[in-house]
Amino acid sequence: MRAAFIGSNSLTLSTAELLLEDGREVIIIERDRNRIDALSERIDAGFVHGDGTLPDVLRDAEPENTDVLFCLMESDQTNILAGLIGRSLGFARVVPRVNDPQFQRIAAELGLEDSIMPNRAVAAHLKQMLSGGKSLELSSVIRGEAAIFSLSAEETERGPIDDLDLPERTRVVCLYRNEHFFLPHEVKAIKPRDEVILITSHQQLPKLEQRFERSEAGDQLKAD
Known part of the structure; x- marks a missing residue:
């Protein structure tokens, strides 16, 4: 399995590290060259330098050889845009991060059915813990x-x-x-x-x- 990520925030790195532990191939698309240099010493992933919302940069991640494109940046609009571009370039599956419910609906209407809402998932776990329950994956x-x-x-x-x-x-x-x-x-x-x-x-x-x-x-x- 080969997974590509746009950006290198904490959610991207946590997910990438778990995939690498399972022997998966990971590609991280990052616009900051200094950030790439620092991360290359920390994790055994491949890197593409550039803006992950640009078609030419996403093509460098080899959509035809990639199973999933994760768009986990902070901006819902950017993640949706990147997901649509990635889908048009031939990525087999795109997974955009969407935090605002109104954008979640828009993502669904645009056919981005694999969009995720990590904030809501974590909030639900915390609410369950507060009620005395256990937080289970x-x-x-x-x-x-x-x-x-x-x-x-x-x-x-x-x-x-x-x-x-x-x-x-x-x-x-x-x-x-x-x-x-x-x-x-x-x-x-x-x-x-x-x-x-x-x-x-x-x-x-x-x-x-x-x-x-x-x-x-x-x-x-x-x-x-």
């Missing part, structure tokens, strides 16, 4: 052939949850509506723009991707 709970699939509901999904056309061994776990969390029994029906979280088996992912083809890969998590 999802990967420590979802094991074996189990997988998580996320979809952004459209008009065709409007209606009772039980009417959602799902393959076997697939269930709705929860949904988010206007950034609020609901369990299935707490809502009467799915509405457009609801984020619906499904649990399924890995074998069913192709059927889900075909059923909800607007999401090329969904937001999936397969246990290692």
Whole structure:
């Protein structure tokens, strides 16, 4: 697996180091030459010097040989722009970081279904800890052939949850509506723009991707 990152902030470096520990190839695109020189002594990654939002620079990262492009910079707008350019250049998968919910919706409408909201994820863990619960990584709970699939509901999904056309061994776990969390029994029906979280088996992912083809890969998590 080969992963490319735009920028070199703390989130990029933490993720890159974990991938390197697993023997993955990592490329970091960074505009600051001095920063590259310092990082090259710290981590065993490849580097591309330049602005990661420019097509010519992204081409130097070899989109045809890269499995995923992570756009994890601080600016939502920059991450979305870089993700769109990366997708147009042929990166197999682009993952932009988006912190503002309004940009999350825009990213989904633009087809950037793999966008992530790390701030919300951390906040949810902290809230759980404050309530006396333990903060668990999802990967420590979802094991074996189990997988998580996320979809952004459209008009065709409007209606009772039980009417959602799902393959076997697939269930709705929860949904988010206007950034609020609901369990299935707490809502009467799915509405457009609801984020619906499904649990399924890995074998069913192709059927889900075909059923909800607007999401090329969904937001999936397969246990290692």
